[in-house]
Amino acid sequence: MAEPLRSLSVPTQRYVAAVIAGAALVAVCSPHRRPDVEVALILIAAAMSLVPPLASPTGGISIPNLAPVIVIAVCWTPSEALIGIGVGTLIGQRHFRRSERWRAWLNGAVLGLSAMGASWVAHRILAATTVSIESISIAALAALVTLRVLNHGLLAGYLSLRFQRRFFAEWHKNALRNWSSQLLSVPMAVVVYALWVTLKQGVPAGLVLTALSALSVPLARQELVYYYASKATLAATVDAVMVALDGAVPGSRNHGERVSALAVNVGQRFGIREHRLLALGLAGRLHDVGILAPASTASLSAHAALGARMLAPFPDPTVAEMVRSHHDPWRGRRATATADAALGGHILTAVEVYDSARAGLAPFAHAHSAEETAALLRARAGADLDPTVVPVVLEVVRRTPPAAP
Amino acid sequence: MSPLGSGALLRFLGAATACLVAIVAVPLSAPGGTGRLIATVLVTALSVAALEEMPIMLPPAGTLPMTASVTLTTLALFGWATVSMGIVGAAAIRLLARPVGHVASRAVLELLLVTAAAGASAVVLVPSVGRTASIVIVGTLVYGLGRTVLAAEQLHRRDSLGRVRALSFLGHATGLHLLVFGGVAGVVALGTLVFPLRLWAPGIAAVFTLQLYLPRIVRGREDEHAVAATAVLANAVDAKDPYTADHSADVAALCRRLARHLGQTEARAHRIYLAGLLHDVGKIAVPDNILLKPAPLTSEERLVMVRHVEDSVQVVQSIPGLSDVVPMVAASHEHLDGSGYPRGLRGDEIVLGARINLVVDAYSALTTNRPYRAARSPEAALAEIETHAGTEFDPQVVAALRLAVAPPAASDARRPRPRWVALLRGLRAAYPRPRR
Numbered sequence: 001m002a003e004p005l006r007s008l009s010v011p012t013q014r015y016v017a018a019v020i021a022g023a024a025l026v027a028v029c030s031p032h033r034r035p036d037v038e039v040a041l042i043l044i045a046a047a048m049s050l051v052p053p054l055a056s057p058t059g060g061i062s063i064p065n066l067a068p069v070i071v072i073a074v075c076w077t078p079s080e081a082l083i084g085i086g087v088g089t090l091i092g093q094r095h096f097r098r099s100e101r102w103r104a105w106l107n108g109a110v111l112g113l114s115a116m117g118a119s120w121v122a123h124r125i126l127a128a129t130t131v132s133i134e135s136i137s138i139a140a141l142a143a144l145v146t147l148r149v150l151n152h153g154l155l156a157g158y159l160s161l162r163f164q165r166r167f168f169a170e171w172h173k174n175a176l177r178n179w180s181s182q183l184l185s186v187p188m189a190v191v192v193y194a195l196w197v198t199l200k201q202g203v204p205a206g207l208v209l210t211a212l213s214a215l216s217v218p219l220a221r222q223e224l225v226y227y228y229a230s231k232a233t234l235a236a237t238v239d240a241v242m243v244a245l246d247g248a249v250p251g252s253r254n255h256g257e258r259v260s261a262l263a264v265n266v267g268q269r270f271g272i273r274e275h276r277l278l279a280l281g282l283a284g285r286l287h288d289v290g291i292l293a294p295a296s297t298a299s300l301s302a303h304a305a306l307g308a309r310m311l312a313p314f315p316d317p318t319v320a321e322m323v324r325s326h327h328d329p330w331r332g333r334r335a336t337a338t339a340d341a342a343l344g345g346h347i348l349t350a351v352e353v354y355d356s357a358r359a360g361l362a363p364f365a366h367a368h369s370a371e372e373t374a375a376l377l378r379a380r381a382g383a384d385l386d387p388t389v390v391p392v393v394l395e396v397v398r399r400t401p402p403a404a405p
Numbered sequence: 406m407s408p409l410g411s412g413a414l415l416r417f418l419g420a421a422t423a424c425l426v427a428i429v430a431v432p433l434s435a436p437g438g439t440g441r442l443i444a445t446v447l448v449t450a451l452s453v454a455a456l457e458e459m460p461i462m463l464p465p466a467g468t469l470p471m472t473a474s475v476t477l478t479t480l481a482l483f484g485w486a487t488v489s490m491g492i493v494g495a496a497a498i499r500l501l502a503r504p505v506g507h508v509a510s511r512a513v514l515e516l517l518l519v520t521a522a523a524g525a526s527a528v529v530l531v532p533s534v535g536r537t538a539s540i541v542i543v544g545t546l547v548y549g550l551g552r553t554v555l556a557a558e559q560l561h562r563r564d565s566l567g568r569v570r571a572l573s574f575l576g577h578a579t580g581l582h583l584l585v586f587g588g589v590a591g592v593v594a595l596g597t598l599v600f601p602l603r604l605w606a607p608g609i610a611a612v613f614t615l616q617l618y619l620p621r622i623v624r625g626r627e628d629e630h631a632v633a634a635t636a637v638l639a640n641a642v643d644a645k646d647p648y649t650a651d652h653s654a655d656v657a658a659l660c661r662r663l664a665r666h667l668g669q670t671e672a673r674a675h676r677i678y679l680a681g682l683l684h685d686v687g688k689i690a691v692p693d694n695i696l697l698k699p700a701p702l703t704s705e706e707r708l709v710m711v712r713h714v715e716d717s718v719q720v721v722q723s724i725p726g727l728s729d730v731v732p733m734v735a736a737s738h739e740h741l742d743g744s745g746y747p748r749g750l751r752g753d754e755i756v757l758g759a760r761i762n763l764v765v766d767a768y769s770a771l772t773t774n775r776p777y778r779a780a781r782s783p784e785a786a787l788a789e790i791e792t793h794a795g796t797e798f799d800p801q802v803v804a805a806l807r808l809a810v811a812p813p814a815a816s817d818a819r820r821p822r823p824r825w826v827a828l829l830r831g832l833r834a835a836y837p838r839p840r841r
Contacts, residue, residue, distance in 0.1 A: 133600050133609070184616045187612040191609060194597055198597075223621050223623075229726050234631040237638055238634055241637060241638050244689035245641075290644075292645055293644035310640035311640075314630065
């Protein structure tokens with residue numbers, strides 16, 4: 001999809017032009033002492049652009065290039081980082097990835113400026129302290145923080161002008177995304193710099209080490225490809241189970257999808273952690289899988305137990321546990337966020353009752369209106385539904401009316 | 406999504422905090438003093454514990470812990486005593502969250518390997534690279550060899566994989582990673598050699614390894630989930646028929662063993678395993694009254710049964726990442742002589758995965774109770790299948806089935822004692838210990 005610069009709004013065009021001009025101005029005015037280093041860094045950064053980005057299923061793209069950029073920021077001077085990464089990214093994106101010209105220029109300017117800032121901060125710290133493992137670590141950490149803040153600040157300006165997103169919300173959200181794994185991009189810079197200092201081999205050794213660290217980009221990307229493929233396989237396999245379920249009891253597929261979405265939404269309100277939310281979503285979709293067994297018609301709890309047995313292969317045992325308990329009456333134990341599995345079970349129970357009542361599924365004879373269902377849930381809260389969960393369910397439902405059953 | 410599980414993340418943060426505490430405590434002690442030693446051991450222990458909690462997935466062998474990078478770093482920089490204390494400390498930390506047996510066996514294994522590495526690197530010196538680098542190189546080789554051999558033995562015991570095959574598979578699967586761990590240890594040990602406060606080094610090695618392997622760990626977890634979802638799908642199929650509980654899982658496991666006996670690669674054997682799980686997935690669409698009918702089927706009902714193969718293919722086709730399994734599922738009811746369904750393929754037109762599947766499915770059906778007849782003994786089932794070898798079944802696969810099924814029956818009985826035990830007992834009987 002070609003997007004010429006002219007198709008953007010005028011303020012966006014001006015912003016893009018200003019960022020590029022700013023970067024160019026800084027690049028021209030900054031001192032250039034080692035042109036050989038700059039050329040080498042340009043080559044390394046352009047080579048990193050050979051690795052195409054990956055569309056991530058959660059939206060946006062992912063390029064695992066953070067670690068080598070921090071290595072460059074720590075090892076080389078600010079102006080070298082700006083020229084190397086800025087021009088390298090521009091050349092790489094323009095010639096290897098065939099991006100539009102303005103986009104390659106913008107990405108180069110943004111990444112180059114952020115790397116320059118990171119490098120400046122890291123070098124201030126390194127100059128102010130005697131070189132030791134601690135000072136290198138702190139410098140690399142500071143470089144990471146600066147890089148993230150600058151990069152996402154500049155990009156947030158572009159996004160908020162172009163798509164009318166809120167500037168600070170966008171900046172804050174993106175700069176903090178995946179912060180735990182971002183932190184893990186620091187050690188490579190520490191190791192590379194420490195090794196370089198120890199070897200005392202001068203500029204060529206440093207450039208070789210930097211180039212080696214850039215090798216992590218294609219390796220990490222390959223793993224990401226496998227990761228997304230496995231994710232797609234998982235989703236499609238669960239889908240196949242849902243189709244089978246729908247064949248056995250028509251309508252149970254949509255019921256499962258709705259329960260899953262609502263349960264995850266409620267779980268988020270309770271602050272359940274991300275990987276437990278995944279388990280909760282799976283349990284929500286698959287909670288009625290037990291009805292596939294002919295013996296499950298005997299009782300409500302029988303299909304829950306059968307379903308849990310079928311879900312036993314999942315490496316996370318909470319999936320099966322939540323499904324097993326999804327028809328258990330609440331027994332007076334308050335749910336806390338620390339006991340994720342128990343809380344997930346309570347949420348699933350309440351959400352299940354809510355959706356069954358709304359859609360008129362067993363054990364309810366007919367579809368209830370939203371008000372009737374709310375009254376029903378309130379009446380049962382504290383009796384057989386968790387009283388801390390019910391208000392949250394009703395609150396979430398009130399805010400996001402689900403699709404008509 | 407945070408790719409680190411939150412438990413792992415908390416442990417990781419805890420380790421970082423403890424490292425900071427250790428670093429603050431260190432200047433209070435003289436260099437080379439007890440305080441410095443305690444701090445080093447603490448950092449090593451936390452690093453080893455963190456890495457033990459986040460192993461790489463290596464299907465089907467299980468997992469490979471990445472502890473080598475830390476233990477080899479500590480070994481090169483601080484010596485055997487420190488690293489041993491670190492491993493014991495890591496076991497103590499892990500006991501907070503894990504059962505004793507699991508932790509102890511891992512710790513003993515690690516101690517053994519590190520001790521072997523230390524011994525070898527004390528004896529063998531690689532010339533002209535310096536002492537530290539020499540320890541890392543020799544240590545990596547000994548450690549890697551030891552771990553591969555021991556893991557192969559475990560695989561041999563657990564999955565009845567031939568020893569040589571297990572070793573060669575693991576050599577491929579783990580060799581590169583163990584070299585990377587050694588490389589990390591070498592880089593970190595050399596890089597921190599000149600700095601006065603080197604006790605950070607094991608921690609840096611741990612975090613650096615994590616950085617390199619985080620995408621792989623995350624991918625491994627997702628992989629595991631995807632395979633688990635396939636097993637759930639198979640369970641859902643089996644649940645329709647009370648007589649076939651665990652049928653798909655059993656068939657799949659046996660398919661994998663046969664594939665190994667027939668010399669397939671481990672990756673190929675895994676695909677055949679998945680095909681075994683999914684071979685009857687279309688049965689989900691077959692009505693219960695036909696599926697559960699306690700008598701042979703009428704021709705009309707047979708037609709419905711036949712159509713389930715197409716349904717199976719459709720389901721498997723809808724799952725991306727299983728496209729190579731589709732031909733195996735599509736041909737899983739074809740006979741060697743062309744008398745099978747739905748397409749009447751013959752001989753080599755049928756892929757190996759499907760030929761294996763047919764034999765194993767027949768064996769499994771013969772050895773389980775059915776509404777209209779009782780289960781047969783394994784031996785009777787084998788004999789029955791062998792009468793059709795060459796017509797319905799591939800004779801090679803049938804031969805492999807006999808090999809794969811017969812040994813466990815023998816090994817269920819007590820193993821014969823090794824000859825040296827008998828010899829010793831004979832000696833003891835001949836020369837009874839004199840009583841005081």
